[in-house]
Structures are given as structure tokens and as C-alpha cells.
Amino acid sequence: MVSVRRVVLDILKPHQPNALEFSRAIAEIGVDYRVRLTVLEVDEDTETIQVEVQGSAIDFEMIESTITSIGGSLHSIDEVEVQSEAD
Amino acid sequence: MSLLHQVRFLLRITRTHDIVRRYFVVNGFDGALTMLGLIIGFLLSTSADLSVIINACLGAAIALGMSGLSSAYVSEAAERKRALGKLEGAMVTDLQESAHGEAARLVPLLIALVNGAAPLIISLLILIPLWLSSAGIPLPLSPLYAAIIIALLLIFLLGVFLGRIADISWLRSGLQTLLVAVMTAALIYLFAGH
Numbered sequence: 001m002v003s004v005r006r007v008v009l010d011i012l013k014p015h016q017p018n019a020l021e022f023s024r025a026i027a028e029i030g031v032d033y034r035v036r037l038t039v040l041e042v043d044e045d046t047e048t049i050q051v052e053v054q055g056s057a058i059d060f061e062m063i064e065s066t067i068t069s070i071g072g073s074l075h076s077i078d079e080v081e082v083q084s085e086a087d
Numbered sequence: 088m089s090l091l092h093q094v095r096f097l098l099r100i101t102r103t104h105d106i107v108r109r110y111f112v113v114n115g116f117d118g119a120l121t122m123l124g125l126i127i128g129f130l131l132s133t134s135a136d137l138s139v140i141i142n143a144c145l146g147a148a149i150a151l152g153m154s155g156l157s158s159a160y161v162s163e164a165a166e167r168k169r170a171l172g173k174l175e176g177a178m179v180t181d182l183q184e185s186a187h188g189e190a191a192r193l194v195p196l197l198i199a200l201v202n203g204a205a206p207l208i209i210s211l212l213i214l215i216p217l218w219l220s221s222a223g224i225p226l227p228l229s230p231l232y233a234a235i236i237i238a239l240l241l242i243f244l245l246g247v248f249l250g251r252i253a254d255i256s257w258l259r260s261g262l263q264t265l266l267v268a269v270m271t272a273a274l275i276y277l278f279a280g281h
Binding site: 012013014016017021043044045046068069070071073 | 096100173174177178179182184186187
């Protein structure tokens with residue numbers, strides 16, 4: 001079985017919801033998710049953020065869907081850490 | 088997410104919670120002053136039947152409610168649509184299925200409900216003594232005077248609410264709005280009292 005342990009995402013989002021609410025929404029997806037959000041650039045209506053998610057088994061599709069539902073747009077997956085384990 | 092939490096979230100991301108508060112006070116004040124004006128007008132007129140006064144006031148209350156509902160919906164829907172379009176342009180993506188799209192659909196409805204309900208509910212509260220009297224329940228004073236007192240009290244309370252928003256003296260703010268009501272009554276006496 002292969003588990004995704006860490007992903008670093010490049011996201012464009014509106015100013016609202018703010019960084020705290022955005023991180024919380026992602027963290028709420030999993031029971032042991034640890035989210036680290038960094039604002040890279042702030043424009044008039046948007047901001048570019050880097051989000052790092054760590055967990056024992058990250059559900060990437062769910063994270064992507066949550067990002068879209070709160071108004072963000074996933075631009076790229078910048079880093080991934082995946083671990084293979086015996087079933 | 089609970090409904091209340093969802094509503095607060097949508098108001099926050101569209102930064103419209105202050106608009107809801109402002110509409111509540113502005114249109115609530117409208118309702119209270121309109122009822123005050125109508126009731127003083129009836130007091131100064133030849134004695135009309137209580138049911139006539141109630142129907143006239145109720146008609147005005149419903150009209151105020153509908154006016155508040157429709158005008159706020161039309162204007163807010165246009166504003167939210169414009170804001171969403173601007174955001175979609177900046178994001179270069181379709182936000183219809185996101186929280187922002189949901190907010191653009193629901194926030195105008197919520198604001199319209201507050202804008203319509205505020206004058207309607209305040210007007211209905213002012214009319215309570217008139218209904219009680221027409222139902223045969225004895226009141227310590229004339230129903231029209233009792234309605235005026237309730238109107239003045241509600242106007243004072245709206246001022247208190249404004250004072251709390253602005254974080255200034257609630258008493259001073261309440262007295263300021265009360266002064267507006269007293270001036271309105273004085274003007275009605277001046278122009279309609281002859």
C-alpha cells in the first residue's frame with residue numbers, strides 16, 4: 001500500500017476566506033493533518049499561497065475538492081512525499 | 088457546518104455583515120417612523136374607527152416590508168454578481184460552485200429578508216396595542232397613545248443598538264434617535280395639526 005505523507009501545493013485564492021480559515025478547512029479533512037500555509041504574494045483581489053499538508057494518509061482528491069469549494073485554485077503540486085508499506 | 092455558521096461564513100467572505108446590520112437599523116427606523124407618523128396623523132384627524140387605523144397601518148407595514156425585500160434583493164444581487172465577476176476575472180476561473188458563488192446567490196436573499204423583515208416586525212410591534220384594544224382587552228391608556236409610546240421605545244432601542252455598534256454611549260445614541268422621532272412628531276403636529 002502506498003500512502004501520501006506530505007504534499008506542497010501552489011494555490012491562488014481570493015483574500016477571503018483568510019489564511020487561517022483556509023488552513024482550517026484543509027486540516028478538517030483528516031484526523032491527523034498538519035497544515036502549514038505561507039502567503040507568497042498578495043495582489044489586489046487574490047493571493048498566492050503555498051500549502052504544505054502532512055499526515056499518515058493524505059486524501060489528495062479531497063484536499064483539491066475542498067480548495068475549489070472554498071474558492072481557491074490549485075496551480076501546481078510542488079513537492080510530494082509518498083511511502084510504500086507492506087499490506 | 089451548521090446553518091448559522093454557514094451564514095456567518097458567507098457574510099464574512101463577502102464582507103457583508105455590516106451591510107445586514109446597517110439595513111436592519113435603516114429600514115427598522117423607517118418602519119417605526121412611518122407608523123409613528125401614521126398614528127399621529129390619525130390622532131390629529133377626526134376620530135376614525137380603530138379597524139380603519141389598523142388596516143391603514145397594516146397596509147403601510149406590508150408595503151414597507153415588500154419594498155425593503157425587493158429593493159434590497161435587486162440591488163444586492165447586482166452587487167454580488169458584479170463582485171463575483173471581478174473575482175472570477177482575477178482568479179481566471181469559474182467560482183459558481185465555490186463558496187463565493189454560493190454567497191453570490193444566498194447573501195442577497197439574506198440581506199433582502201433582513202431589510203424587509205425589520206420594518207415589518209417593528210411596525211407589527213407598534214400595532215400591538217391597537218390589536219389588543221380591538222380585541223376588547225382593556226389598556227391603561229388610549230391604544231393610539233400606547234402605540235406611540237412603543238414606537239418611541241423601539242426608536243430609542245434602535246439608537247441604543249447603533250451606540251453599541253459605534254462603541255459610543257448607548258444612552259446618548261438612544262436619545263439622539265429619540266430626538267429625531269420627537270422632531271418628526273413636532274413637524275407632523277405643525278403641518279397636519281391645523
